[in-house]
Amino acid sequence: MERLLWYVAYGSNLHAARLDRYLRGGRPPGGLRTYPGCRDCRPPRRTVAGAIPGGVYFAGESRAWTGGMAFYDPELPGRAAVRGYLVTVEQFADIAAQEMYRPPGADLDLIRVAAETGRATLGPGRYETLLRVGVRDGLPMLTFTAPHAASEVEWTSPAPAYLGMLARGLREAHGWDVDRTTGYLADRPGVAGRWAPVALRALVMGLTADTRNHFTTVVGPDGRLLVGVPGQGWKLVDRDGTTRPVPLPAGADSEYGPQPVLIDDAGTIHGAVHPTEPVAGRYQDVPAVWRCH
Template sequence: MTAQSAARRPEPLTSRESIPTLVWYAAYGSNMHLDRLMYYIAGGRPPGGARAYPGCRDQRPPRAALPVLLPGQLYFALESKVWTGGMGFYDQTDAGEMPARAYLITAAQFSDIAAQEMHEQPGQDLDLASALKLGSASLGLGRYETLVCPGQIDGYPVLTFTAPWRRADVEVTRPSAAYLRNFASGLHEAHGWSTEETAAYLETRPGVAGAWTTEAITDALSTGPKNGAPDSWGINARGGAPA
């Protein structure tokens, strides 16, 4: 799987009636790192992780991975017990585009990853019909219990998770340097972005804008533990951006 191809944008779904066998899971947080995602799929505790993941029923790796640009915006809100700063969320109704990494997995694998993000036990298929038909569907009131379907790529629907509220309905929160480094290394792995490109993107995100200077962001991204260290991966499903 190569992450350095041109980023794709979802296109309108051609069919919203049936649940396909395969879907694109669009990760915009720590699961932009394939190694991190594999803990959700194969199970285990990531380095520095707060808990061990049971894994998916189907533990095969993704069939493909693509850099994608989703309509909407990344923002930071609430307070992470692990990162001690704002958490990453996605508002698909905002203007702009959000870089993410899409993995081609089975619908059952997506259901099991979603269950682990929601602190539930994997093993049951989610009803994806409402998300496919309406573009989003809330499965609960939790921080990552709302499914969003911004379209399809190569005939397979794109799905991700976020909060049930909109960015305008919550107070944004300054993210920590460790969390920004996690995003930076994920964007580099997924999109091949440089430190400068990542800093220019992050400095405009709600929660970062006005709370971090360009120089401070660049310095934070250029120093500290790199991807794979506990500083980058030490989060749980409620404490950081979903994949």
């Protein structure tokens, strides 16, 4: 009989498609790392949204995303929004191993220790500390984090692509709207005081697919984000959350705005524009290439 537990996600794995890269392998959109996947790549048996005492903060430098990484500190005030995935003990061991930059494939005795005592530490590295954060349906709820408290490290700003994964996950798991998602993220140490409010709101609106506002977003290979809305222009969101306007390419209609497709390594935007004058008697988008800066 398979042994099950709840894996409690509070960071980018709030987004189910992101967790799927740990289960089945592959590279998530906007990420720099390809994951080998689990021995058992089946999807979770169940998922539930919830909140646990404590908080989420951002620190360090992610090798997969650049920018700060999300960690959980049970001693922070408030409650952390989480998502529980019902997985096998073996799957949790493989997910944890990949987070620890260890090869999956070995069972972790720490899982039993954490389930029984509430805490177990494999080493000093990030995500090498397992915590039991509750019990549901008679099964332990486990997560992993850093061994230190939020107050013991310098907070760092998360990259747009990474923070966008959290925004997607919060909307997907909790059904939050733009205001609630933005407010929650804005209060996290590492985001507060570092991400400009307009940049954070633009990120959340764009990556949570709020079609009422017709936002379009493109993530560049260096983690920068291009965010725009018809009639309001475009802004480039840098890795530290600061923004700057992006001038329209020549001949573009400012009401409709350009339609970026990708940003290359040189910072060149490739896409299409809606012309101010008809082309061959028709108003249709035409290819365009322009610079971010």
